[in-house]
Amino acid sequence: MRIAFFGVRGKVGAVLVAGLESQGHDVLDMRDIAPDDCDAAVDFTRPDAVDANVDRCLAARVPAVIGTTGFDVDALDARAKAAGVPCFHAPNFAYGAVLMMRFAEEAAKVFPQAEIVELHGEAKRDAPSGTAKATAARMGTDPIIHSVRLPGLVAHQEVIFGGPGETLTIRHDTTSREAFVPGVLLALGRVRDLPPGLTVGLDALL
Numbered sequence: 775m776r777i778a779f780f781g782v783r784g785k786v787g788a789v790l791v792a793g794l795e796s797q798g799h800d801v802l803d804m805r806d807i808a809p810d811d812c813d814a815a816v817d818f819t820r821p822d823a824v825d826a827n828v829d830r831c832l833a834a835r836v837p838a839v840i841g842t843t844g845f846d847v848d849a850l851d852a853r854a855k856a857a858g859v860p861c862f863h864a865p866n867f868a869y870g871a872v873l874m875m876r877f878a879e880e881a882a883k884v885f886p887q888a889e890i891v892e893l894h895g896e897a898k899r900d901a902p903s904g905t906a907k908a909t910a911a912r913m914g915t916d917p918i919i920h921s922v923r924l925p926g927l928v929a930h931q932e933v934i935f936g937g938p939g940e941t942l943t944i945r946h947d948t949t950s951r952e953a954f955v956p957g958v959l960l961a962l963g964r965v966r967d968l969p970p971g972l973t974v975g976l977d978a979l980l
C-alpha cells in the first residue's frame with residue numbers, strides 16, 4: 775500500500791514507519807506532499823494537529839487510521855460521515871491493552887468499586903490518556919483516573935478493583951513502541967472496508 779504518514783519523525787511514528795516498510799508498504803512523509811494518490815493515511819502527531827491532517831485526507835477521499843489521542847472524536851466522526859470516507863481510531867493499538875480493557879469491563883460487573891492508574895512518559899500532552907478514558911467508559915462505573923507523567927515510562931495502566939477482603943489488579947505494560955505495529959497494520963488492511971465515519975477501538979476489528 776501507498777501510505778500517507780503524518781508524524782514520521784515522532785517517537786511512535788519512527789517505529790511504525792520501519793514496521794510498515796518492513797512489510798513492503800510505501801510510506802510517504804505528509805509534511806512534504808499531499809495525500810492524493812495514497813491508499814490510506816496514518817496520523818500519530820498531536821491533538822492540535824490531527825483535525826487539519828485528517829481534513830486533508832477527507833478532501834482527498836483517503837481513509838485515515840488515527841493513533842493520536844486527545845481530539846474531538848464526535849466532531850471528526852461527523853466530518854468523515856459528511857465526506858463519505860471511512861476512518862479508524864484506536865486509543866491504544868497494542869493488542870494487550872485491548873484485552874486489558876475487555877477484562878476490566880468484565881471485572882466491573884462483579885466489582886463496581888475501582889480506580890485506574892495510567893502512567894506515561896513526561897512528554898505525553900493529554901491526560902487522562904485516551905486508553906484510560908476508553909477503559910472507564912467500558913466499565914460504566916465512573917472510576918477515578920490517576921495520571922502519572924515521568925521520564926523512563928512508556929505506556930502503562932493498572933485497573934484496581936476492590937471488594938470486601940480482596941483486590942483484583944489488571945495491568946498492561948507497553949515496554950516498546952513496536953507493540954503498536956500489528957494493530958496499525960490490521961487497521962490499515964481493514965479501514966477501506968469500514969462504513970463512512972469514524973470507527974473507534976481495535977475491538978471492532980478483532
Ligand code: NAP
Nearest residue numbers: 781783784785786787818819823841842843864865866867
Ligand atoms: P511525538 O514524539 O511528539 O511525535 C509527534 C510527531 O508529530 C513529531 O515528530 C511532530 O513533528 C509531528 N507533528 C506535529 N504536528 C504535525 C503536523 N501538523 N503534521 C505532521 N506531523 C506533525 O509523539 P508520540 O509519542 O510519537 O505520540 C504521537 C501521538 O500518538 C500522541 O497523541 C500520543 O498520545 C499518541 N499515541 C497513540 C497510541 C495509540 O496506540 N493510539 C500509542 C502511542 C502514542 P515536530 O516535532 O517536527 O513538530
